Amino acid sequence: MRYIEPHGHMVSRTTDDYQDMVTTGCAAVCEPAFWAGFDRSSADGFQDYFCQLTEYEPKRAAKFGLPHFSWLCINPKESEDLALAKDVIGIIPQFLDRPNVLGIGEIGLNKNSRNEMKVLEMHVDLAARHDQLILVHTPHLEDKLKGTRLILDVLRADKRIRPERCIIDHVEEHTIQLVLDAGFWAGMTLYPESKCSPARAIDMLDLFSHERIWMNSACDWGVSIPLAVPRTALEMKRRGWPVDLIDKVVYRNPIEFLSQCPKFKLP
Numbered sequence: 383m384r385y386i387e388p389h390g391h392m393v394s395r396t397t398d399d400y401q402d403m404v405t406t407g408c409a410a411v412c413e414p415a416f417w418a419g420f421d422r423s424s425a426d427g428f429q430d431y432f433c434q435l436t437e438y439e440p441k442r443a444a445k446f447g448l449p450h451f452s453w454l455c456i457n458p459k460e461s462e463d464l465a466l467a468k469d470v471i472g473i474i475p476q477f478l479d480r481p482n483v484l485g486i487g488e489i490g491l492n493k494n495s496r497n498e499m500k501v502l503e504m505h506v507d508l509a510a511r512h513d514q515l516i517l518v519h520t521p522h523l524e525d526k527l528k529g530t531r532l533i534l535d536v537l538r539a540d541k542r543i544r545p546e547r548c549i550i551d552h553v554e555e556h557t558i559q560l561v562l563d564a565g566f567w568a569g570m571t572l573y574p575e576s577k578c579s580p581a582r583a584i585d586m587l588d589l590f591s592h593e594r595i596w597m598n599s600a601c602d603w604g605v606s607i608p609l610a611v612p613r614t615a616l617e618m619k620r621r622g623w624p625v626d627l628i629d630k631v632v633y634r635n636p637i638e639f640l641s642q643c644p645k646f647k648l649p
């Protein structure tokens with residue numbers, strides 16, 4: 383089996399996880415900037431984090447033969463503080479030329495607040511000005527549908543943004559069609575407890591589409607499984623999916639999206 387892990391927060395994982403991923407056929411891992419589990423106290427904390435994502439972590443992954451890419455932003459959970467968000471967005475451009483940076487993400491909404499919306503618009507503007515791909519986080523609360531609609535409205539309102547260059551992550555049964563119909567890519571996050579289980583993800587692939595869609599583990603410091611993608615691929619096989627179609631969903635689809643950034647190259 384070969385697959386891409388398009389969304390893993392590897393700074394919070396162990397070297398065993400890297401070894402397991404490579405052993406199961408992982409060909410590349412992509413790491414969006416996210417919440418550290420606590421609020422950072424200043425833009426300097428983000429400066430250090432962006433260095434970690436673009437310097438240290440690719441080296442750590444390379445020790446296990448795994449290409450590592452990253453996405454940069456201030457995440458929605460820390461977007462209530464507009465002054466901090468402006469400072470952080472101000473330092474991102476100096477990192478955009480780094481060889482493993484694919485775009486702006488994971489931006490989006492958490493509680494769908496007014497300030498989060500403002501920071502989302504600032505990120506979308508940043509991406510448009512620098513011609514970057516966009517990776518969007520949708521809220522996990524009961525407001526997912528409302529949050530997804532708000533996010534799509536912001537993206538569609540900016541005429542510089544092309545939907546095929548944006549992926550809307552953490553889709554569920556009630557949001558996937560909205561995302562795909564608007565021309566965006568959709569990400570399904572495979573979590574053991576919340577978000578989307580492997581069984582639900584495969585049901586969605588059966589019901590909706592296997593075009594413009596990827597699956598990820600979004601593994602981080604919480605309850606999550608770094609091998610969720612290959613395990614789901616095994617479950618697809620058990621359910622009778624043709625090997626070629628499984629390969630498309632777990633390997634060729636993410637490559638198709640990510641290759642829109644010329645820096646995404648596999649050895």
Ligand SMILES: [Zn+2]
Pocket residue numbers: 389391414416488600
């Ligand atoms: Zn994430």
